[in-house]
Amino acid sequence: MSGLNDFRAERREDRRAVRADDRADRREEREQKRLDAEAARQRHQADQRDAEQAKERRRAARAARFGRVTGWITANPARAFVRLVQACSIVPAVVSQVAALDHADVALLLAVLLAAMLEGGAWALVAMGAQAEGERSTHTYRLGAWAAGLVAGGINFAHGWTQYPHHHWVAFVLALSSIGAVWLTDLQTHGGRGPTTAEKKTAKERAEHARRRAEHHPEVREVADRLLSAAPFGALPADEAWRIAWEYVHGVTVPGLTADLLARRLNARARVAELSALPAPADLWPGMPDDPFPALTLPLPSGPSDGVYLDTVPDGPRNASPITTEALEALYRTGSYAPAPAPGTPGGEPSDSPAGNAAATAGERALDPADIARVRVLADDLAARGEELSTKKVRDALGCRNDYAVRLRRHVDAERHNPPATA
Template sequence: MSTYREERRADQAAERTADRDDRRLELESKLVYKRQLAEDERAEKERKAEQARKDAETKRRQDQAEARRRQDEKARNRAARIARLGKVSRWVNANPVTVFVAFVMMSSVIPAVISQVGALGDTGVHVMLAALLAAMLEGGAWAITFMGKAAEDAGRPAGKYRIGTWCTAAVAAGVNYWHWAEKLPDAQWVAVVFAASSLFAIYLWDMKTHGSHGRTKEERKAERARRAHLAARKKDHKDIAKQAALLLSAMPYGSIDEEEAFAAAWRIHKGAEPGLSPEVYAAATNAKVALGAAFELGEHVRPQMVRAGMLAGLYNPLNPLSRRPAASVPALDAPASAPAAQTPAEGATAQAGIGMYGTPVYRKKASESASEKATGNAGGDAGGNTPRGRSPQELEALLPQAHKLAQELVAEGRQISAASLAKGLKIRREDGMWLRDRVIEERKLHLVAGA
């Protein structure tokens, strides 16, 4: 029996322990649940706070963007207004005549319209009808005026429009004059003023649109010169001018002008460009040949004869320098004297660096020969071992450098010599002599061609 009770008490204790465990677990579950609810509430509050912060930031950015947009829009509108004002200002500055003409025209048209309304109103016409009739007269005149301007801009005749404008304006002026002449018989000048107000605006517009259409003084002068030129052409070149007229009439209209026709006729008759002919070419060729012969003669005659020719020109009474004989020219009885030989050369040949009297390149003076012998090894090394002779093709390739070096020598006041060329180009003396001859010959030919 005791054992049963003990087992009963043990079972009851176990039940009580299980109940306590159940209540403890239930309490722990409730606590966990409450903590989870609190955590969820806290997370929800943080989420809502973060969302509110983001919403506020987004709204702030939107507000800033909207403010910037409004500022940009305001700035664009301001810039557009300034641009429009600037455009208007530039137009006014560029067209002051139009501005003042428009102002004066309004000042003339408005009194004329009011006067016509009063004139028609005094006869018993209703004021609205009087206003419409006055607008018909003045507005009709200006409508015809603008139609004439449009026709003139399009290249159509505008004479009938100008006539219609003046006729309509004359009728309006007559109405104004009649009204004020009857109303103020003792002040006829008032009637004249109001009549003129209907005509003055038309006259001002006509002066603006047609007063500056004439040719300028320079254009009239150029036209007179052109006509004089054509008259002289027809007088001096009758056959060619006749042929040019035939070409103009034969070709399609507008395909060629007078100058092109005359140039074609000149080529037909003369076989050359306008202004040139076989005779002109022959004269130019003969002059070049004579000049070349003069250079050739000057290269072979004695220096005394050249000096005699120079003195003859110096004492020529037509020469402005004839009264100032050159002090550096020695006497005629001292040929080939030392001072004369050392005097620097003057003239085209000296400026070209080819000697005083244009000595032929194949004849070297004794002084030049000595100088070239002294510097004969300028293009070689110190031991006298000079490079091999250059071929004609290689020398031709060196010719531009030789010309450049020759220009430098002439600029320094020195003569073009084989030694200088050989030293500057680092070639043999014999090759330098060949280049010197070619350079001098080409420079002489250039002088003759330029003359």
């Protein structure tokens, strides 16, 4: 009896184990199905993403192509519309010519070839003219294209006139289908490349400048022409030739500057310096009784342009250009400045002394003995104070011209340093 119970207990245990295994298998099977479904779902999602990306790439490629087309049209509207007119004119022109030749009992294949020859010849010449633009003459190509276009247009016009007797305006439209596109292409290819209004104005002004320069400076023009003819073609610019010629003729490198103009400039500065040495009237300085006759000092003209001209002046006149006493004396010696009329000459002051007559012969004002005595006194006073006699002090004391004060100072200095020998 106990054995039977043990057997039954074992059977129950076995069945429980089998049922547990079955449950585990079912759970594992359900888990595997779930995993398989999840993997299938992920694969489906990945396939959808790939399809969307491919679709986006195709859409982006189409947009890029469309953008290139629209961008080209936006950047080249004239060329785009000319291309449209070409496409819309060639087809009806060829069809009209084929129909015209066919109605003239020409074989269809021959009519097609002849129509293609006329239209193709016109457009071939148009393309050849566009390729030759800027490299060689395009007149031959343009005339050939217009001739071929007119022949094709004449055929279309005759065909339209007979084909549409009640609507003759159609003949003109058919003729324009062969001529209009050639005309537009010719304008686009060869038009608008000439000089602009500003360029024409500049060229006109340049030509006028060259004419006036050659007219005003014939000597320089002759030398410049010789330089240009002697140099290799294109090696020497015209302006550089004129600069060299100007230096050769006038001795300076600044165009427009001559020796006469330089002398006038130096003389003008000398006159300004002379005027600046004159005493001012007393009524110009009210309220100054202690110094009723101060020297009137005028500012001398100067500026950055002086350096440009002084660089072209020889060393002597260049060193004399600052207006000083020494500068005026240098101008007197070189003859660049003419002093005032001398005493005893027409327009000068009379002088009865022998020294005055000698000075008049030399073209200078004679020294007045009274002025010499006053300058001697002034020199003694200055020497007592330990000061030197200067031209400015002589000029201020006597109120005389600068050149006269210079000669007085030199005369008194010569007396003081070389006193006359006593018997």
